[in-house]
Amino acid sequence: MLSLKMFTLWKKRKQHKDSEDTIWLQKPLEYYQATPLSPIIRLPARVANVFTLQEMRKATNDFCYSRLLGEGGFGRVYRGILSMGQVVAIKQMDPALSSSAQGEREFRVEVDILSRLNHPNLVNLIGYCADKGHRILVYEFMPQGNLQEHLHGIVRVRMDWCTRVGVAVGVAKALKYLHTGPATGNPVIHRDLKSSNILLDENFQPKVSDFGLAKLVPFGSNTYVSTRVLGTFGYFDPQYTATGHLTVKCDVYAFGVVLLELLTGRRPVDATQSLRKQNLVSLARECLKEKRKLKKILDPDLSAESCSWGSIKKFATLAWNCVREDDNRRPTMTECVKQLEQLYVFCSSSQQKYPMMKSSEQIFY
Numbered sequence: 001m002l003s004l005k006m007f008t009l010w011k012k013r014k015q016h017k018d019s020e021d022t023i024w025l026q027k028p029l030e031y032y033q034a035t036p037l038s039p040i041i042r043l044p045a046r047v048a049n050v051f052t053l054q055e056m057r058k059a060t061n062d063f064c065y066s067r068l069l070g071e072g073g074f075g076r077v078y079r080g081i082l083s084m085g086q087v088v089a090i091k092q093m094d095p096a097l098s099s100s101a102q103g104e105r106e107f108r109v110e111v112d113i114l115s116r117l118n119h120p121n122l123v124n125l126i127g128y129c130a131d132k133g134h135r136i137l138v139y140e141f142m143p144q145g146n147l148q149e150h151l152h153g154i155v156r157v158r159m160d161w162c163t164r165v166g167v168a169v170g171v172a173k174a175l176k177y178l179h180t181g182p183a184t185g186n187p188v189i190h191r192d193l194k195s196s197n198i199l200l201d202e203n204f205q206p207k208v209s210d211f212g213l214a215k216l217v218p219f220g221s222n223t224y225v226s227t228r229v230l231g232t233f234g235y236f237d238p239q240y241t242a243t244g245h246l247t248v249k250c251d252v253y254a255f256g257v258v259l260l261e262l263l264t265g266r267r268p269v270d271a272t273q274s275l276r277k278q279n280l281v282s283l284a285r286e287c288l289k290e291k292r293k294l295k296k297i298l299d300p301d302l303s304a305e306s307c308s309w310g311s312i313k314k315f316a317t318l319a320w321n322c323v324r325e326d327d328n329r330r331p332t333m334t335e336c337v338k339q340l341e342q343l344y345v346f347c348s349s350s351q352q353k354y355p356m357m358k359s360s361e362q363i364f365y
Contacts, residue, residue: 049127093135106212107135121174123209144200162347164262169340170206176333179248187217193254234268249327256322265299
């Protein structure tokens, strides 16, 4: 009799836990992010589709290796086809990460934040799967992969200067949208902006992804929030690393590193280089202080086309300003958007005026 009661109690608890996997999104974001000192932050939410594990297995042919698109710190990403025929990217969290408190928090924050934001340069979250211990995210499919693959991958699609400036404009607009406070005026700090988190559509239009480490700045704390340092080595704001004070300028610093990647084609940290050349920011600061050294770090791919040397110098200057050690001297994302849009208009007109030329005929002015 006692065993029957214990079994009944266990089954009820299990059913309750399983049901929580599908209803937790109904709880407000502050349930996961607020501290006793943080006021309530409310944002309008869009409904995300809820998928079962069986549906995810069917969409990926049981997570077949032939469907694998890539693998990162979160887990594996597969090309999937939903029942209605829609092609999607399915990101499956690594089991070791999904069973940890940090992994669960990142998963829930990403779903909740992306369900509340809407911008053409932010990746579209189609839905999620929280079936028992499995944690899976379903995004729109981006056919050109991510920016890191094109700049540093083995198989690269050549990006001309105008395309690179266009990518920078799109990323800057996404960060401006986050920092100026969608719907409520509260900034959202991405905290993990990097080239691998910038996805590209068929026309190389960028969309920022991976919001697992994102943080909302609450009312009454418009300067910084104190938090442990999280992110990716090479994109860390040195002031954030030293103080633990997270501000929107941390995203500006990471954006500056991405600009340097677009300009140089180099990785933020490259262990294959000499010690002096391993850190991209340090190398760029050294070269950008003297404009005549800029050509030494320019991506060789850009030397094979006709570019406006003036636009390259302005782009480099903006990148340098974004990675300044003093965060008060860094521009806002609103200022970055304005400067980059002007450069993009100029590059587009220059590209029409001066079509692709051989390296011996390149124009720098």
